[in-house]
Amino acid sequence: MDSVPFPIRTLISSHFTNLSQKSQITMESFLQPRKSHIIGIIATILILGSVGIRVAECRAARRLASIDYPAISCRKHSAVLTDFGGVGDGKTSNTKAFQSAISNLSQYASDGGGQLIVPSGKWLTGSFNLTSHFTLFLHKDAVLLGSQDESEWPLLPVLPSYGRGRDAPNGRFSSLIFGTNLTDVIVTGNNGTIDGQGSSWWDKFHKDQLNVTRPYLVEIMYSDQIQISNITLINSPSWVVHPIYSSNVIINGLTILAPVDSPNTDGINPDSCTNVRIEDCYIVSGDDCIAVKSGWDEYGIKFGMPTQHLVIRRITCISPDSATIALGSEMSGGINDVRAEDITAINTESGVRIKTAVGRGAYVKDIFVRRMTLNTMKYVFWMTGSYGSHPGPGFDPKALPNITGINYRDVTANNVTYSARLDGIEGNPFTGICISNVTITLTENPKKLQWNCTNVEGVTSNVTPQPCDLLPLKEKIDCPFPDDKLPIENVQFKTCSSSNF
Template identity: 70%
Template sequence: MLSLRVAECSLHSQKLAYQAINCRKHTAVLTDFGAVGDGKTLNTKVFNAAIRNLSRYASDGGAQLIVPPGRWLTGSFNLTSHFTLFIEKGAVILGTQDESQWPPLPVLPSYGRGRDAPGGRLSALIFGTNLTDVVITGNNGTIDGQGSTWWTKYRAKEYNVTRPYMIELMYSNQIQISDLTLLDSPSWFVHPIYSSNIIVKGLTIIASIYSANTDGVDPDSCSNVRIEDCYIVSGDDCIAVKSGWDQYGYKVGIPTQHLIIRRVTCISPFSALIALGSEMSGGIQDVRAEDITAIDTESAVRVKTALGRGGYVKDIYVRRMTLKNMKYAFWMAGNYNQHPDNNFDLKAIPEINGINYRDVVATNVTFAGRLDGITGDPFTGICISNVTMTMNLKEDKLPWNCTDIAGVTSKVTPKPCASLPEKRGVNCVFPTDRLPIEDVQLKTCSSA
């Protein structure tokens, strides 16, 4: 009787319109399954039971689970295909600090070990694998990972496994994560991996700037991805583009490619607006970033790699950046020597080529650029054009430091290093074609 009522006549009466890749025929409310939103009652079993119940409708128009206002304490739970998780305004999904509620998972094939520690890893708060057509959205509902305890224990080296991420979808296709506030993840916030056709839109992601490894959005061995209209405050990179770690990453060999990033604002005093790597061993190609802002942030778009990584970072296009109070406007590091173990191959030399920046305004910058390639493996095809930077250095400090790189510049102030000579008339390229993910149109759906 419960399943019939949930499928055909949910008692939820508030009707809200929202945008999604697909709408659903069936609707249920979390309280239909006995959930208690007092912030104290554990609802892990309820979330999992509700989603299992609704999974039967995957072939009949799909289903959506409405999380109403309240504070819904839970451990990790798994999503299903052709499914929407809708978190209403005033609703807070709280990640429990009871570690028994976070099931262990095997290490990721492209990492070979846990990212935090050699052991395995714990399941994300919201997890799914081998799914199709999944939407996690709301009208600015909240997911709070309550991560501070996890950060403290991690720094005290109390874990031999990797802390949970907030949202992780693996081996999945057609994903939307949008219009939510995400707070204090135990580790990375949004981690799609080995997946494709992904839209991340309208997220407010906030963690303490002193938190541990709270990356905002980490597309990892993913293709056809659109990240837009997000505001991120982080203790690590706001967006970290990844594709596996050293020998494990280039063995799996799934690149991240065809990625759009636009209209994103980042605050991260100790990390980057966008990091390319450091786990880039499966390759990163065709990243297009535009209309992005970094404030009080260590660097803008940073390449992070090293000998032993293998892989490549190429065909990167960035335009219309606004940077305020930065340590580095441009930073590339060929000596980012964090390795999963000692079995990496120093002959696995990364290829860094075709990195394009244009139309940048930066104020209160400490260093214009620190560009360090690899001896015997220079970073090539660097193009920087139409850039104005206002420095905060004393006159005796060099604004640029460049080694083992090659490229050109045009209309860049202050004057770049000798390995980036001025070439008049150059306007660094930005593609004019459209990626398929740009043409995905969202439908207007109802939450009731």
Template identity: 70%
Template sequence: MEKILIFILVLLCLNTVECKKYSRFAKSAKYSAINCRKHSAVLTDFGGRGDGKTSNTAAFRAAIANLSKAAADGGALLIVPPGKWLTGSFNLISQFTLYLHNEAVLLASQDEADYPLIDPLPSYGRGRDAVGKRFASLIFGTNLTDVVVTGGNATIDGQGDIWWKKFRGNQLKNTRPYLFEIMYSNQVQISNLTMINSPSWNVHPVYCKDVIIEGLTIIAPVDSPNTDGINPDSCTNTRIRDSYVVSGDDCIAVKSGWDEYGIKFGMPTQHLSIKRFTCISPDSAVIALGSEMSGGIQDVRAEDITAINSQSGIRIKTGPGRGAYVKDIYVKGFKMYTMQYAFWMTGSYGSHPDEGYDPKALPIIQNINYRDIVGKNVTIAGDLAGIQGDPFTGICISNMTLDLASKSKILSDKPKKQPWNCTDIAGTSSRVSPQPCDLLADKQPGKSLDCAFPADTLPIDNVQLKTCKANV
């Protein structure tokens, strides 16, 4: 029946300029979004060519500029149809959805000229790769409301190898582009996409609120530099769901600014919910808190997390000069397979933006809760090092069983590492194996303690997505 309908539409269109408009509605795909849109267009309407060679930067910019007129009238949807679409950086708009067809591949340009230079983030004071400016991200936006980037698990290929070579060779004067960055915005959604080979970070919402990130597959070579998966940065009310990351750096890196710049800017990441997340990162963390955390990190809730062949499960990275706090952290339901560290806290992390930081700006690390943890082939249960004179307090670990790696897995020319190493911390434990260090001794032996996990629901968890239609 569908084929007959398409044939009739084609016949009706033979002698009319409306053919392109009608044929577009022959097929449709459903997707979930914060809001559906009243108006729509296809990238080819604006000269787009999906041959993998022609630059579509101008087509994206023209399409989005044209669709901005619909923002006040129900918003607009831009469809990227099947094909390979080479493009440089382009900016999003409010009340807008970018939908990538499941057979579409977005290819990031490898030409620096296709990425405008923008100022460093005010909470960082400089670029992260170099003291200069930053290349705008492939998909970028600022000061927006209600913006969605989604698709039928379409692929965004950052083609990052040329950027990695420049970074390793100290050839960059400005910070590499990310695949997705949105700033000072609210009601943000990025979902149901595959991202590969990002030049640096993949997904970076910064100074945002009400952010939904779900259904992402993010993959980069495990030796690629700084290819973090998802980096919520000075954001409030964020949820991360049902995603999978293979990375050369942290799979999720929670941030809020760098030393004196982050302290002055003073915008924390708070009310972050993470569920059903899987990570592979042999040299980094599944979930990292910091190291740039100078605006504060508070109320992070993570559950149903799986780590495979990763350096550490949860890592807190901070040090003198960072200031602010990491507090009210709750983790439960964590499965670990082949890990160097289950838990790692570092109070001596360096990496300062410049010499202007205050070494007396000491961070507060408190109320850290880990429960219901199982692990196999784990080398070190916990390496927890606070700061002398500024101990990390209120650490709680309960109902955790780790099977340690066999002796044959540890290099024979090095002394065997102890399963726990604890300095300048204070806390408690219950039903933990291997037995924790004395600083985490069971305060009520014989009694069963469960570390805290909030019973309430964050507002972002209550947001229900609508079922929308993209006529492709």
């Protein structure tokens, strides 16, 4: 497929499936051999001079060396982490240096904004908070290392749309990079790395030693105009990128890596967000590569904030035990108007999977998917109406989700075990399913029942192998995909400069 953003290399799953739950992906073992990746995203890199003397105050200094990069906003003021006592030896904690630098730069929010540059080095840090009209820029040889000291991870209350933590009923640790109630915030670089050093967190999870929920790598809440781009994120303790209760979010050019047996290392989880663009990302994960969410049972129903107007394109996923794109299972605020195209998956459990259950309420509707290329899959199509984890016994058994308007077209899948497993809810079928122009080639030992369908309604056209009777053939149709553009697709990047290296 011409639009796939990365070469499909034989990389791949055998290397990761042999990793133990304690193992972590290292820069040496994975990143060094990999070619420069985000096609069409990084602007031309210009080296304009040798490294100059770093300035010690935040000001628009004469550029001695600069790198141009794409961003939604450029900044007038710039500083380097070492200006605030940062030490890049991989051993010294830089939590206070990050906090001091960001606090200092926050004074420029109304005067062109501030930019913090993390230069080459290994920068050990605990959690720190971003500010508005701010850019965090990681040099290509910069590595942020998540601290192993729990005291450097502040505790936060549970999310109101979830009612409890995902790992434990109590609170949750703040993410490594966190922000709330922000406007115009950017986390970017020329492929610098954020390493969550998640192995110790995975061990605690498996040993049931957690009283609160593990931290994520990047979480931004109640915010508007967010860009997360052109960085590598590895070994997250749990979810990797989590925008929640936010709008106008662009996530692009990310490389996200975790051992395929690491628990709950979802790649990108847009959660109760509006106007989101996710594109040109390469994800190897122990869970769903992209998981679209909007709250959990009665808490999500009460909070009532959907994820809507979401475009996902040019994504490559490897996740042997999970989905390329999951819708749910926490979808109790609703999921609406999702457009996914030019999706590649290799050795992944399923393509686009819908996960819901009695008690979720709300809806998943108007989902449009086209041009998927899938290789070595358990399922091509998978919908589950009995994904039954609940935050507690208080869910309403009468809160039935409405799953309708689900459209797939132009899919090629090879080495497949099951073509489809589509299980709606008895008395509450999933409706308006349309599947067209699909060619599935089976593994040497496929399951005899290729299309397992219950409580679903819809149509198919030009699909091989032949679908189930609940999705009867309708000649010569193409399932719909919107022609209009979402507002977030029209957002253009500016060319900004990172200087003072």
